[in-house]
Amino acid sequence: MAEHNDSGKLAEELAADWLVSKGYEFLVKNYRHSHAEIDLIMKHRGLLIFVEVKFRSGTGFGFAEEFVDSVKRKLIIKAADHFIYENDWHKDIRFDIIGVYRDRTGKINFRHFEDAFY
Template identity: 70%
Template sequence: MAEHLEKGKEAEWLAKEWLENKGYEFIEANYRYKHAEIDLIFTHKGIMVFVEVKFRSGTGYGYAEEFVDFRKRQLIIRAADHYIHEKDWHRDIRFDIVGVYRDRNGSIAFRHFEDAFY
């Protein structure tokens, strides 16, 4: 597997663990619909939360949330729409972005953007 894909999968796992520790209930990872993928799906306080995870080794090229462009948001929304119909979900939903940052010393930090788009 390419190094950037391995880092992405590691970041998803770290974000999953971090969100679970914050009280989020994990439902599914890497849900695919056509050309779209939702990294992580949780429920939290009665809301289904679709999470896009972005890994960055520093912020020299920008923050994670800056890399979820219009096209990516549209793909995630389309996949989420399919998912909620497939699961017959009739409650609220939310789209979050979690940035996973590793500094030069290997320390991990998270930035969580709740209700980041729709």
Template identity: 70%
Template structure:
């Protein structure tokens, strides 16, 4: 597996642990539908929360959240539509982006964008 894939999986595990620590209940990871994937799915305060995780070691090429473009959002929405149909989810949903940055000292920082898109 390529190094960027390893970093992405590590970032997803870090975000999962971080959100569970903030009161989110983990539902599923890496739900796939056709060409789309939802990184993490949680419930939180009655919502079903779909989380796109982005990892960067710096901001030299832009902020991580900027890499969730319109094409990526459309794919995520299609996968979410499929997921909520499969689960017969009848309550509200939310799309979040959580970015993970590792500084030069190896410290990890998170930034959560709630209701990032629809």
């Protein structure tokens, strides 16, 4: 597996752990429907939350939220619609982006963008 794939998987695990430490309930990792994938599906305060995780080893090329384009958003929404239907969910939902950043010293930081799109 390529190094960037390993970094992405690690970032997803770190983001899930970080969200759980903030009181979120972990439901699913890497949910797939057709060509679409949702990195994390969580619950928090009665909301079903679909999370896109982006890893960056710096901000020289931009912030994580800038890398979730309209095509990616549409795919995530398509997969979310399927998950909602499969699980007969009738409450509110939200789409978030978590930026996972590693600084020069190796320290991991998170940026959480709640209600990032729809």
